[in-house]
Amino acid sequence: MSPRPSSSSRIGGCFLLVFFGLFMVFPLFVAWLVNTQGAKVSGSITVMYIVLGVFFLVGLFGVIYGIKNLLQGPKPPGKGGKLMAQYSGIPKAPEVQKLANGYYRLNPEASHKAQFWTLLAVALFWNGITWTVFLADSKDSDDSPVWFIAIFMIVGALIFAGAIWNLLKWLMVGETHVDINEPNPTPGQKLEILVSQPGRYSIDRLSIHLVCKEKATYRQGTDTKTKTEIVREAPVCDLEQLTSRDGQILAHQACQVPTDAMPGFASSNNEITWMIRVKMVLPGRPDVEQFYPFRIMAPDVKRIEVGGRG
């Protein structure tokens, strides 16, 4: 077998060459236009040549770097051929609160309270800018494109509505509590789930699921984007016509973690997280859907890390 060529690094190298090559060609082209074609320059010609010179130098260094990369070929894992530190991919233990009854209380992925404050901050920032622009623009000219600013104002209104919706959930429903008997179960292990709800409500429907979410972060241009997807789903229960009484247990369910579940995984840009999803339909109040992350561990890793407790 012959060594596998690293085509992606070669494509990247060629791209670098072309990109920085254009940096080099651009100032030469402008200089040619000015000197031979008589193109007019607004401002100082000295400043123009300095700027062109900077462009040329950046391009030159880029081209040299690109050629060096192409000639060097593929690198081993780790930057510049240096050996990387050991990295296990095991996610951090979730923050849980141990209760007197021996169960562990999970924190929601994003509480209604946190979502409200976050959306409110974004709404204030967004609407502050758009309204300022709108008011300044409407004073300055009569023929301004109002519809253009209106798009931004509608987006601002939607963000504000989202904040209000979460405020309603926070005030009218409160935070649902989810407790489990084992914060680090292994595939195939039995898991007990307790769900309770502060306040006195009648609940039309309550469903509990185990879900596995994959989260991938990537660069697109100058933006960093994150894509999240639920890739596995295991229903635990689907209950109807319940009544919550000041934090009493609404549901006490047992389930088995899927035997072929991939344990939780975390690296810089990729994550696999298991969560308990609780959905509630309450008459006359906003529906609730909350995710409570916990950690499924590989059996051997758990034996070493937590000594097989639980």
Add this chain to the structure above:
Amino acid sequence: VADLKILIDLTPQPPAYRPGDKIRGVVTVRNPEGAWEATYLNLMLYWQTSGIGTRDEGVAKTIVLAEKGTQVPAMFTREFELELPLFPWTYFGQLIKIQWQVGVFAKSGWFGSTEFELPIEIRPEGMAGSTGPDDTVIYYDEFGRPTTPPSTV
């Protein structure tokens, strides 16, 4: 050393192994042009992610086959042993894939490096390692058995 021929033989045969397995292997590096001076010649056991996310990687074990500046004979052979790590398992998800490799990386002088990667799978028995066809969510019943999608609330 652009013409290096690299070969890795593993026992037991790849690709499927269990976490914690001990495997043995022989790496052979042949240079038709004769002996060469190594900038590095390393064997690595490492995982890499692939998919939509930016690639992450982690090295479980590195064996330095030849120190920097060492003269490597035209036909170089070395036996090695590896204890496979317990985690992460090989995984083929919808957004994320995790794959293990045994790789040999060689370089001489400033330019001209060569790599050879042998993909292996590390996962326990009964772990399919895949979520099924793309864009499919697998649903389970309360006993962990695959089932039909539940009705939504």
